[in-house]
Amino acid sequence: MPTMRLTKRAVDNLQPGEKPFIAYDADLKGFGVRVLPSGVKSWVAEYRPGVGRSISKKRMTIGSVTTLTADEARNAARDILASVRLGSDPLGDRASERQSISVSSLIDQFLSDHVESKRKPKTVELYRHVLDTHVRTALGRRKAVEVTKANVAKLHHGLRDRPYLANRVVAVVGSMYSWAGKRGIVPEGVNPASKVEKFREDRRERFLTVEELERLGAAIREAETIGIEWTVDETRPTAKHASKPENRRVIFSPHVAAAFRLLLFTGARLREILNLQWKWVDLERGLLLLPDSKSGRKAIVLSAPAVKILTDLPRVGDYVIAGERPDKPRSDLKRPWAAIQRQAGLDGVRLHDLRHTYASVGAGSGLGLPVIGKLLGHTQASTTQRYAHLDNDPLKRAADTIGATIATAIGEGMASGRVVAIKREAP
Numbered sequence: 001m002p003t004m005r006l007t008k009r010a011v012d013n014l015q016p017g018e019k020p021f022i023a024y025d026a027d028l029k030g031f032g033v034r035v036l037p038s039g040v041k042s043w044v045a046e047y048r049p050g051v052g053r054s055i056s057k058k059r060m061t062i063g064s065v066t067t068l069t070a071d072e073a074r075n076a077a078r079d080i081l082a083s084v085r086l087g088s089d090p091l092g093d094r095a096s097e098r099q100s101i102s103v104s105s106l107i108d109q110f111l112s113d114h115v116e117s118k119r120k121p122k123t124v125e126l127y128r129h130v131l132d133t134h135v136r137t138a139l140g141r142r143k144a145v146e147v148t149k150a151n152v153a154k155l156h157h158g159l160r161d162r163p164y165l166a167n168r169v170v171a172v173v174g175s176m177y178s179w180a181g182k183r184g185i186v187p188e189g190v191n192p193a194s195k196v197e198k199f200r201e202d203r204r205e206r207f208l209t210v211e212e213l214e215r216l217g218a219a220i221r222e223a224e225t226i227g228i229e230w231t232v233d234e235t236r237p238t239a240k241h242a243s244k245p246e247n248r249r250v251i252f253s254p255h256v257a258a259a260f261r262l263l264l265f266t267g268a269r270l271r272e273i274l275n276l277q278w279k280w281v282d283l284e285r286g287l288l289l290l291p292d293s294k295s296g297r298k299a300i301v302l303s304a305p306a307v308k309i310l311t312d313l314p315r316v317g318d319y320v321i322a323g324e325r326p327d328k329p330r331s332d333l334k335r336p337w338a339a340i341q342r343q344a345g346l347d348g349v350r351l352h353d354l355r356h357t358y359a360s361v362g363a364g365s366g367l368g369l370p371v372i373g374k375l376l377g378h379t380q381a382s383t384t385q386r387y388a389h390l391d392n393d394p395l396k397r398a399a400d401t402i403g404a405t406i407a408t409a410i411g412e413g414m415a416s417g418r419v420v421a422i423k424r425e426a427p
Contacts, residue, residue, distance in 0.1 A: 006033060006070050011041060022046075031077035033065060041065040043073035045080045049089040060091045101185060103147060104140035107131045109185065110176045122271060130172045134159070144180065147192045156196055163199035170196050206353040207360040210409050212346060216264075217410020219344035220257050227251035228339045255322045256336045258313050262320075263351060264410070265306040265403045267358030267376050269293070270351050272300070275329045276320040283307055286396060301375060301395040303403025305412065362402045375399060 004010050006025040014023055016039045024032040030046045043062040048055045062068065062076050080090050115127045138155050139147055152173055159166035174193035181188035208216065222228060227249030262273050272293055280289050286307055288300040302310070310320065317326025324330075337351055359376060375395055 006031070006074070008070055011065055011070065014041065025074065028074055028077060028081070030081050031074055034061075043068055043077070045077040047081055047084040049084065049091075058089070058091045101144050102140065103142050103144050104136055106144045106176065106180055106185060107136055107140070110179055113183075114179050126168070127172055130165075130169050131176070134165075134169050135173060144177075144186050145190065149192045149194070149196060152192045153196050156198075160199065164201055167198040167201065170198060206349065207357040208346075208349070208353065212344070212349075213357070213406065213409035214411065215344040216260075216340070216346065217412060219340045220252075220260055221411070222343065223250075223252040223336070223340060224254060224257040225251070228343050230339070250339065252336055253322070254313060255316070255320075255330075256333065258309050259321045259330075259333060260337075260340065260354075261309050261412075262306060263354040264358065264406050265303050265309065266300050266399075267355050267402075268300055269355065270333070272298075274319075274321055274332070277318050278315060278320055279318070281310060281320065283310060286399075301399045303399040303401075305403040305407040306399075358402055358406070361405050362398060375402075 003024045003026050005027060006023065011023075011033055014033070014035050016035050016037050018037060020034060020036050022032045022034050022044065024030075032044050032046065034042050034044050042064050045060045045062055046057050047060075048057055060080060062073050062080070065073075068076070083090055111124075111128060111131065115124050119127065134155065138158075139151060142151070152170060156166050156170050159169060170193050174191060177186060177191040177193060180186045181190060219228070229249050259273055262268065263270065266273070266288070268288070272288075272290060276288060276290075280291070281287075282289060283302075286302040288302065290298045290300065292298075313320065314322075316322035319326070319329050321330050333351060341347060341349060355376070362375065375398060
């Protein structure tokens with residue numbers, strides 16, 4: 001075992017042998033560099049956690065020579081060896097800490113140190129919901145290293161009536177343990193979500209029929225004019241304090257109504273519409289130039305009905321769909337959509353199904369899947385993708401065709417533009 005002044009040049013000159021070996025520093029006893037036959041080199045600190053040669057030495061890895069300089073590693077080793085002289089056992093303390101962390105604490109670290117800093121807001125929201133609502137509730141008090149594959153499989157099976165959610169739970173737990181292993185919070189390779197068999201997921205492709213589009217259009221117009229009546233549970237004690245039936249109507253703002261129409265006329269995702277800012281709207285060219293989306297930078301081609309909606313919409317603050325605060329986007333459309341659903345008789349229809357409807361109308365009009373894929377932003381990113389919005393004539397015609405068809409179906413047909421009638425099926 002050679003002894004030398006460990007500098008960058010000295011370490012670089014160390015050649016791997018047939019077996020691992022450690023070169024020790026001549027100045028700091030216990031500090032060295034381990035060289036593996038593969039050529040990998042790591043800084044180490046050796047010490048005895050006690051007095052007397054009867055106590056076995058312990059070797060603690062400080063880090064790789066590729067990430068720590070010799071001086072940085074020497075200072076770290078000096079701190080480790082100083083703590084040993086004061087009676088500490090750093091390697092034992094690390095193992096003890098690793099054994100004691102709970103799943104709840106691991107969730108907190110994973111969310112704050114990894115998810116929130118590296119994932120998009122929508123992904124953060126999904127991870128937090130999955131971990132807080134399901135994983136923390138079921139496994140939060142357990143030690144992280146004690147969670148078994150059987151525990152995760154039981155949690156997964158308990159959500160069998162919601163296969164998509166059940167599979168997301170397993171995926172998120174797997175991601176969390178993989179991250180914890182790389183950070184040394186749990187032993188690397190320990191992952192209780194590994195090989196848990198997932199449920200088969202049936203992709204839901206729900207789209208509205210012509211009759212349903214008509215009912216939806218009527219419900220939106222009623223909501224923004226005379227309002228939609230809200231129901232009162234007459235059996236509840238507080239029902240006697242409710243407004244009179246003739247006063248139980250809620251009128252939707254023009255921005256809420258516009259949000260629903262834009263989802264229909266653009267095929268955009270909900271968050272793309274709610275987060276849309278006026279500075280990204282190019283009415284002259286008929287484009288929404290989104291700097292970021294689920295698929296990255298994106299240009300949405302506007303149909304003539306969509307342009308009219310945006311042209312007529314009052315501008316209140318930075319966001320197209322104005323919320324309670326002009327400097328903040330609206331958080332969701334859950335309550336308004338629930339009322340519209342009820343009024344239009346569209347039980348079980350999700351807002352995302354409006355996107356499916358947009359695509360289905362285009363496919364039914366014979367526009368071709370490549371064109372529809374471009375309109376929805378499904379194409380793979382490439383070097384020339386940033387210029388796609390400059391060559392939008394075919395897409396513009398396609399967007400106008402879809403927009404005019406939907407506008408006719410919901411009773412908002414326009415004087416100009418080509419309208420393709422949707423054929424009704426015989427009853």
